[in-house]
Amino acid sequence: MPEDHVYGVRLFVPGTATTMAQWQDSLGRSGLTLDGQSLTSQTFDFRGMVEWVGNDGSFSQAFGHGTMSVEEQRAVAGAGSALVLDLPVYLGEAAGKVATLIAALGDAGALGVRLEQSKLGWPVTRWVQGLESGDPWMLYRCAVVVLQDRGVSRSCGMHAFGLPDAQVEAPSSEANQLLGSFNVYQLAEDPVLVSGDTFRPDLETPRRRLERWPDDGFPPGHACHNPFGAWRLGNEGGEADSRSELRPVFIPALVALLTAAEEKAGRHLRREEVERLTREGVCMMMTRADAQKLERSRGYADLEPELVWRQWQVLRESRG
Secondary structure (H helix, E strand, O other), X not given: OOOOOOOOEEEEEEEXXXXXXXXXXXXXXXXXXXXXXXXXOOOOOOOEEEEEEEXXXXXXXXXXXXXXXXXXXXXXXXXXXXXXXXXXXXXXXXXXXXXXXXXXXHHOOEOOEXXXXXXXXXXXXXXXXXXXXXXXXXXXXXXXXXXXEOOEEEEEOHHHHOOOEEEEEOOHHHHHHHHXXXXXXXXXXXXXXXXXXXXXXXXXXXXXXXXEEOOOXXXXXXXXXXXXXXXXXXXXXXXXXXXXXXXXXXXXXHHHXXXXXXXXXXXXXXXXXXXXXXHHOOEEEEEHHHHHHHHHHHOOOOOOXXXXXXXXXXXXXXXX
């Protein structure tokens, strides 16, 4: 497994096993091999990373959002221990493999599974059903939550699919419908979207202009932080910008370039320095589809050159 492989899915899995040895035994009977800190199977073409966690009495709280019955939550509270699994896949393209893995975990005594990117946990059977359904709406409801803060609604969890989240300022019921339609569109169609495009869920709804910004809801390193950023859906009536088929892609990424420059300077970069480094950065012209593939393989979105100063401030502030 390459060291720079992106681990796109993190699962918290409480189970009946109390020790690592018991997990190894039960997983072995389910066709999985737990060897030290890695999990493999002849069924999969990937290697998951594993951490064992003892039950500190807080397991049931991880599933306390109305997604499990009282009996199921009570069983989780009494779990022997849990495994935290990091998988080098994204949920969309590997949904079938992850469903097979979760089913095997259930056979090995897993009492539930929580997706750490959204903190949304369900019984094993619900996950298997959602992942195997091929229904993007069911998958969305399994994996993504919508949070509200001071009139702004935003989704959380789309990075488990290698996609940006989305946010909009609108009444909560309208926002939930709009964000759901937009994110399911991302899941179902995998469109190549860029800042300046527009979106509307149906012909009767006014279009909203899209801009992608760094995630400022959670700090980098937090499981809920989306390294692909978030689409900001603008006010109703937005118009699309014209765009070319090719786009400049910074090599190395602009965010890496600015981070290295700031670390070397030992201080915050001034606006003129950020803009000069952006003008002088080495770029490769790529189709927008190829640029999207590169972004997912890299595991994070770059800054928008036209918005570099403002977005750099957002990113820097989110780092603390």
